[in-house]
Amino acid sequence: MDAIRGIPTIVVFTKYDRLLVSLKVQGVANLGSVAKEYLDQHCIKPIQQLTENPNLAHIAVSCAEGEHREGLEKLIELTYEKVTATFGSQMGTPSPVSVVTQMAQRVSPRLKIEGSIAIGKQRYWRALTSGANFWDHTILECLAVVHTDIVSVWNFNDPSQYLYSTEFRELMVNLVGTVDASTPTPHLPRVDTTSKICEPGPPLLAALPVILPFKAGLSLVQWVYETYQRLPDVHRKFMAYIVDLVHILEILFALTANKNEIKLTRGAISLAFNAYYPSAIQRDAHQNIKTRDYKIPGRDAVLEEIVSLLGTSAIDDSGISRVLGNISSADLERDDEWRTVTDNSKKTR
Numbered sequence: 093m094d095a096i097r098g099i100p101t102i103v104v105f106t107k108y109d110r111l112l113v114s115l116k117v118q119g120v121a122n123l124g125s126v127a128k129e130y131l132d133q134h135c136i137k138p139i140q141q142l143t144e145n146p147n148l149a150h151i152a153v154s155c156a157e158g159e160h161r162e163g164l165e166k167l168i169e170l171t172y173e174k175v176t177a178t179f180g181s182q183m184g185t186p187s188p189v190s191v192v193t194q195m196a197q198r199v200s201p202r203l204k205i206e207g208s209i210a211i212g213k214q215r216y217w218r219a220l221t222s223g224a225n226f227w228d229h230t231i232l233e234c235l236a237v238v239h240t241d242i243v244s245v246w247n248f249n250d251p252s253q254y255l256y257s258t259e260f261r262e263l264m265v266n267l268v269g270t271v272d273a274s275t276p277t278p279h280l281p282r283v284d285t286t287s288k289i290c291e292p293g294p295p296l297l298a299a300l301p302v303i304l305p306f307k308a309g310l311s312l313v314q315w316v317y318e319t320y321q322r323l324p325d326v327h328r329k330f331m332a333y334i335v336d337l338v339h340i341l342e343i344l345f346a347l348t349a350n351k352n353e354i355k356l357t358r359g360a361i362s363l364a365f366n367a368y369y370p371s372a373i374q375r376d377a378h379q380n381i382k383t384r385d386y387k388i389p390g391r392d393a394v395l396e397e398i399v400s401l402l403g404t405s406a407i408d409d410s411g412i413s414r415v416l417g418n419i420s421s422a423d424l425e426r427d428d429e430w431r432t433v434t435d436n437s438k439k440t441r
Contacts, residue, residue, distance in 0.1 A: 100174040102149045105135055108163060109154035149174065169203060201345045205402055207245040208338050213395070216241070226320040234320055235265065235333055242334065246341050248348070250356040255341075259430045263365060264337055266306035269313055271332040271378045302362040304432045305369055327394050331381045334398055339377075339406040340368050346407050346416060347424060359426035363419055373409040377401050 111127050120126050131152055140146050151170060153163030216226070216238055226234040243255045254260060320326055344364035348356065368374050384397060406412055 102151065102167070102170055102174060103136075103139055104167065105131060105150065105152040107154060108152040112154075201342050201405075201407070204246050204345060205338060205342060208242050208334075208341075209399055209402060211241050211245055212238075212334065212398070228319060230317055230319055231326060231329065232265075232316040235316070235330070236261065238330065238334060239264065239337065242337050243341065246345060248341075248344070248356050249354065252355070254356060254358055254361055260361060263304060263306060264333060264340075265313055265316055267336055267365075267369065268329050268332045269315070271328060271382055302359055302366060302426075302428070302431065304362055304365060304430065307432055328381050331394060331398055331401075332378060335377050335381070335401045336368070336374065338402055339373065340364050342406045343367050343412060343416070347419060351421075351424070354425065357425060357427040358430055359428055360424040362430070363423060367412050367415045368406060371406070371409050371412050373404060373406055373412070 108127075108131075111130065112123060115123055115127055115130075136150055139150070140148050149170060151163055151167050153167055216234075239261055240256065246255075248255060250256075315329070318326075341364075344356075344361060347360055347364055348354070380397070380401065384393075407416075
C-alpha cells in the first residue's frame, strides 16, 4: 500500500441502495443504522487494515432514483476538500486545481457558490469601492466580464449560450436597477409567474408563455453607459449584480439537477428568474446593499458583504421553494422566445 501513501484517496462503495433494499426485504428494523454497521464491519474496516490507515476517507453512494439515492453530493464535497487540502492555496488565492474541481462538478450547488466567490476574489471583486480594476471602462463592459466569469463556474449544459445572451444580461441589469428603488420589488401579476401555469385547469394554461418582468433592452438604464469612476456608489450595483446572478443560477441549478443530458432552455432560465424576482431573499439582499456603509478602513467591506449575502441559500427561501415545487419537467423543456411585459402588452392590445 506504499503506492497510495501520500496520495489523496477516497474509497467509494457503490450501489449502496442494493444493501438497503436487501436489508429491507429481510424485514430489518433501523435500516440506516444496520446498513452502516454492516458496511463498517465488512467493507470499511478490512480496507483500513489493508492500507494500515484508520483515517482513510470513504463514502457509500447510490445513483438509483428514489428514496435510496444518496451520497453523491457528499462525495463531490469530500473530493473538493481532498483536492484543496492537497494543492492548498498561495497567499490566500485558491489553487487553480480547486477552482477547476468546483467548475467541473454538477452536483453540489454550495461548491458552485464557493467557486463563484473564489473566481471573484481572484479577479475583480476586491476593491470594488475604488474601481481600480475597471478604470476607464463603462459599467456595461465591466458587468459583462463579471457575468461571464460567474456563469462559467456553473457549467450548465447550455449549447445555445442563453446564459451569455444579450437578453439575459439585459434582464440582470434591469433587476440590478431596482436596488435604487424607494419601494420594494412588486410581485408579478399572476399571468407573469409560474403559479398560473401550475394551477389545475384546461390544457391551454400549460401553453402560456413565461413573461419576464422588465421591458426589453436598456433604453431606460442609462447608468450602464457611464464609466465606473463617474457613477456614485457604483459598487452597490456590482454587489447586487453578483448576488442576484449567483442566486438565480443556484435556483436554475436546483431546477435542472439530475437533468444534465437535457439542454438548457430559455423557459428554464425565465422560470428561475421569475422565482427570484419577487422573493424575500432578493428584497433583503437589495435592502442590505442599499443601506450599509462599506467605507471601513482596513477592510474590504464590500467583498465581506457579498460573501455574507451568498451564504444564504436562495433555495431556503420559502416562496422560492414553493414555486420550484410546482414546476414540471415539461415547463423546463420549453424553449419559447424571451418574452417581456412589453411584448405581452403588445399581444393583448
